[in-house]
Amino acid sequence: MRILILDIYPKKPYRISKDNNGGYGSSNRYGSNMVGKAINWFIKKNVDWPPLSSVHVLGILRSKGHEVFYKRELPDFLDKYDLFVIPSSIVCHESEINLIKKLKSLNKKIAVIGPFASSNPDLYIKEGAFVIKGEPEMFFFNEDINLKKIQNLKGVIDNFALSPLDDLPLPAWDIIYKNYPTMFSLLKNKQKMIPLLATRGCPYSCRFYCTYPLQQGIKVRQRNPSLILNEMKHWQSTLGVNFFIFRDPVFSINKKHTLELCETLINSNQKFQFVIETHLNNLDIELVKKLKAAGMVMVKVGVESAMKDVKKDANRFSIDEDDTFNKIKEIESLDIHVTTMFILGYPKDTIETCKATIEYAKQINSIVTQFTVFTPYPGTPAFNGYKEKILTNKYEDFTMYDLIFRHNNLSKEDIEKLKNEAYQKCYLNPKWIKKYIKARSSLPH
Ligand code: SF4
Incomplete structure (x- = not known):
């Protein structure tokens, strides 16, 4: 299968990180005075990773032979993907919902992962996505998904086995690194x-x-x-x-x-x-x-x-x-x-x-x-x-x-x-x- 992790963020003059705050995310708006704005600017140039669990998912799906992609913007040619996986957060929630609406209108299959969707699944399910509750890497590690199986997935997917952390393949940082190298350094330093x-x-x-x-x-x-x-x-x-x-x-x-x-x-x-x-x-x-x-x-x-x-x-x-x-x-x-x-x-x-x-x-x-x-x-x-x-x-x-x-x-x-x-x-x-x-x-x- 061709699977795209679609990680969407609203555009703001400060950094928004979905990886912070237990995966609920934080919008790093340090302040509105001179010092606050200077820190906002500085941190926006800082490291800026996707949630770690979604990079694990990428690694697991690749290890199972799927073709996997990670993007921060909606690409052209959506038909080439069989499944869209959206990392959820509270800090990008409305942007994620708009994205789901758009994909749904094109009849796409959408999985939402992450702690915010796990705790508040209905917010995403009512828009037509299905929610993998808990640690998504454990679901993708234990389940062999295919085109037929994903057509039947809906609502909340729950109660899958928690595998030992040592069993999981490495997160696919190399895929992210190839396309977004500046995410990994402070002020674009070496x-x-x-x-x-x-x-x-x-x-x-x-x-x-x-x-x-x-x-x-x-x-x-x-x-x-x-x-x-x-x-x-x-x-x-x-x-x-x-x-x-x-x-x-x-x-x-x-x-x-x-x-x-x-x-x-x-x-x-x-x-x-x-x-x-x-x-x-x-x-x-x-x-x-x-x-x-x-x-x-x-x-x-x-x-x-x-x-x-x-x-x-x-x-x-x-x-x-x-x-x-x-x-x-x-x-x-x-x-x-x-x-x-x-x-x-x-x-x-x-x-x-x-x-x-x-x-x-x-x-x-x-x-x-x-x-x-x-x-x-x-x-x-x-x-x-x-x-x-x-x-x-x-x-x-x-x-x-x-x-x-x-x-x-x-x-x-x-x-x-x-x-x-x-x-x-x-x-x-x-x-x-x-x-x-x-x-x-x-x-x-
Ligand atoms: S519950 Fe949260 S804030 Fe408290 S020690 Fe654990 S991670 Fe830190």
Whole structure:
């Protein structure tokens, strides 16, 4: 069969990523003041991958002998394709629906994949697509699809076996790389980066509002470290890539596995570099040293808020504020860059608590600081308490950078001002500028 993964995005002056935010996506609208607009521009030039699971699907279908394609725009000659696969997201939802309507009017068969469609299948089914619920790579891995079979697929396709991650063929990054090479680097620099996985799944209590466990589940599954190394070597020898971004929701959640992976990478004598995202609770200084020896250059951690009660109210599992500060400083003392992530507009937040969070972020002064806005997502348990308070009827407005519900203490304008203030305070901070100049040459570039 000839299968096209059609990955559509609205055109905006900021980056829209479907891979972020557990696959629901984010529209990186950092701010509307000078600093915010400068960051919007900079991040739009940054790496910009499709959702990892759709690249896995591409690899699986190719390994089964299908002819596969990936495009970000509707091509000519639609008749040459037997199946269209659309990666869903909340941030491109209306654009995806328009595309489905167009394809349906031409009598095409359309599969929709990804966590947003999995949690909200009716939105897509009523337009004539069928939805593969859960991890789409597991469906395509277990099912041998053919022209006859796909004609009978409709509604929600569910309950297929979850195969071990180690059984899956490699994601087909080479296909994407061939057609969209600039997606893989920052500001079109030479250094290319490729996302990969060591684990999937997160059991922590913040899944109350977080989208990651919606598709990946709460059970942690890990890949064999030697297969991870083989994948890295494969991209090094075929695409010349030595730099990797682990897309696990909590990279070091299984310490034993993380240590095994470190040993495997260290013993390989390869000079790979990588970035991880994890929870500070899952990092101790001995582990950070091992990760550094294995090639880690940056760690991203969610700090979320300076206010204990604000986090507790939202079920955010966290460590003490002093421990957070000290741990970050300890990591930085080992010459590892830290990205800290904060959320403004938690349900219990006020202007004062948000300002305290901004001050705390400024005090931490990490090399990258990110502020997003608390968003109750349809599909998460948190959404039930907000159904009647949503301020928009357009899913694409769920950017993760805007207030989209009637907040008890904050208006949309308050949040916009706070967000502008946050980025300005952190990035026009003389201490940050000094730190950036010193660190510049060693930052991922
Ligand atoms: S730690 Fe919380 S926020 Fe992070 S992936 Fe897990 S559930 Fe989501």
